[in-house]
Amino acid sequence: MPQAALALAEPHPAVALMARETRVRRGAAPRAIAGHEVGRDQFLLAGDAYLMRSADGIAIHYRRGEGVTVDAPDDADPRDLDLWLHGSVHAAVAAINGLLPIHASAVVSNGRVHAVSGPAGAGKSTLAAGLGNAGLPLFCDDTLILDVSGEGPVECLPGHKRLKLWPEGVALAGAAAGQLVARDYPKHFAEPAAGSVEAVLPLAEIVFLEPGERPELCPIAAGERIARLQDDHYTAKLFAQAGGLSRRERFAQLARIAARVPMRRFARPFDPARFGEGCRFVATAIRGAAR
Amino acid sequence: MSVLARDPARYVETRIDDETVVMSLDSGDFFSLTGTAQAIWRLLDGTRDRAALLAALAAEYGEPETEIAVEVDAFLAQLDAAGLLRATP
Numbered sequence: 001m002p003q004a005a006l007a008l009a010e011p012h013p014a015v016a017l018m019a020r021e022t023r024v025r026r027g028a029a030p031r032a033i034a035g036h037e038v039g040r041d042q043f044l045l046a047g048d049a050y051l052m053r054s055a056d057g058i059a060i061h062y063r064r065g066e067g068v069t070v071d072a073p074d075d076a077d078p079r080d081l082d083l084w085l086h087g088s089v090h091a092a093v094a095a096i097n098g099l100l101p102i103h104a105s106a107v108v109s110n111g112r113v114h115a116v117s118g119p120a121g122a123g124k125s126t127l128a129a130g131l132g133n134a135g136l137p138l139f140c141d142d143t144l145i146l147d148v149s150g151e152g153p154v155e156c157l158p159g160h161k162r163l164k165l166w167p168e169g170v171a172l173a174g175a176a177a178g179q180l181v182a183r184d185y186p187k188h189f190a191e192p193a194a195g196s197v198e199a200v201l202p203l204a205e206i207v208f209l210e211p212g213e214r215p216e217l218c219p220i221a222a223g224e225r226i227a228r229l230q231d232d233h234y235t236a237k238l239f240a241q242a243g244g245l246s247r248r249e250r251f252a253q254l255a256r257i258a259a260r261v262p263m264r265r266f267a268r269p270f271d272p273a274r275f276g277e278g279c280r281f282v283a284t285a286i287r288g289a290a291r
Numbered sequence: 292m293s294v295l296a297r298d299p300a301r302y303v304e305t306r307i308d309d310e311t312v313v314m315s316l317d318s319g320d321f322f323s324l325t326g327t328a329q330a331i332w333r334l335l336d337g338t339r340d341r342a343a344l345l346a347a348l349a350a351e352y353g354e355p356e357t358e359i360a361v362e363v364d365a366f367l368a369q370l371d372a373a374g375l376l377r378a379t380p
Contacts, residue, residue, distance in 0.1 A: 222307035223323030226314075248303050251314045255305040 129173035130279030212267025296337035
């Protein structure tokens with residue numbers, strides 16, 4: 001009789017790397033990295049290190065191989081710390097380790113990730129909540145980490161499983177408002193209506209939110225896809241700084257990603273009465289794209 | 292007439308789908324080339340002056356040189372303004 005064996009599945013290398021590199025300990029953060037002092041309300045990414053200092057005295061330092069050091073006053077709101085650690089710091093650690101953070105929320109359809117991107121306030125999380133109502137589980141909120149190292153489909157690392165919604169978003173999506181995200185940041189946590197997915201999955205597309213007269217999805221051509229990757233909020237700057245690449249190398253890198261990632265523009269009216277219509281429209285399109 | 296050519300020291304390019312994407316290394320600006328613009332860009336390989344460029348395009352598209360000259364000149368001016376063109380005597 002063959003010997004029974006229970007083999008533990010190996011975690012995806014990028015997931016294992018992020019788990020290792022985002023270990024947090026309390027300690028003293030340096031005042032400067034790479035010879036540059038970082039003042040309050042500033043951050044700096046230099047080489048394999050990142051340092052941020054918030055306006056209210058929280059400092060967070062990361063160096064590759066050493067993990068994350070939090071230097072915060074005793075009365076610091078733990079919710080503020082969570083916001084930093086799961087937002088900017090998480091993105092910086094990813095970028096320093098060769099992963100690409102993008103400013104997007106994402107849902108899953110047929111085993112592939114559909115990311116929703118756009119500037120702050122564009123409605124990324126609210127649309128993700130609405131797509132949850134349409135039965136699409138959440139993959140991440142606000143920051144999506146991509147592994148672009150292979151030659152095949154770009155892979156997505158699982159992210160935060162709670163949505164952060166403005167009160168208007170809570171009302172639009174009909175979500176149950178949970179606790180406030182932070183003391184001075186009046187977004188509410190909300191549980192995704194269709195649950196969430198915790199697995200490394202291929203990226204199907206990035207959908208960019210824009211205002212428009214009626215719900216409409218249009219493909220984005222190659223040149224604009226490269227430009228969109230470059231313009232993507234603070235995360236693109238982090239990735240560029242971390243890579244230390246010349247303009248020529250950076251273009252080649254973004255072109256390789258743009259060639260593998262379909263993008264669409266989702267225009268829809270900002271009329272709250274038509275929110276459900278927009279969600280159903282894009283949910284149907286996502287399900288169609290995933291076939 | 293001077294020979295017209297792309298200046299490889301001033302740009303990088305890539306081909307994705309049916310589109311040629313060119314980035315100016317000086318400005319970081321992107322240019323998306325399809326159709327006629329893509330054909331002109333391809334023909335700016337340093338072997339043709341303006342007359343030979345027009346002749347090649349007229350042959351490729353089956354249209355009289357006089358009809359395509361305005362469009363070609365406008366595109367060449369755009370490339371020149373973006374610093375992507377090199378003209379050698």
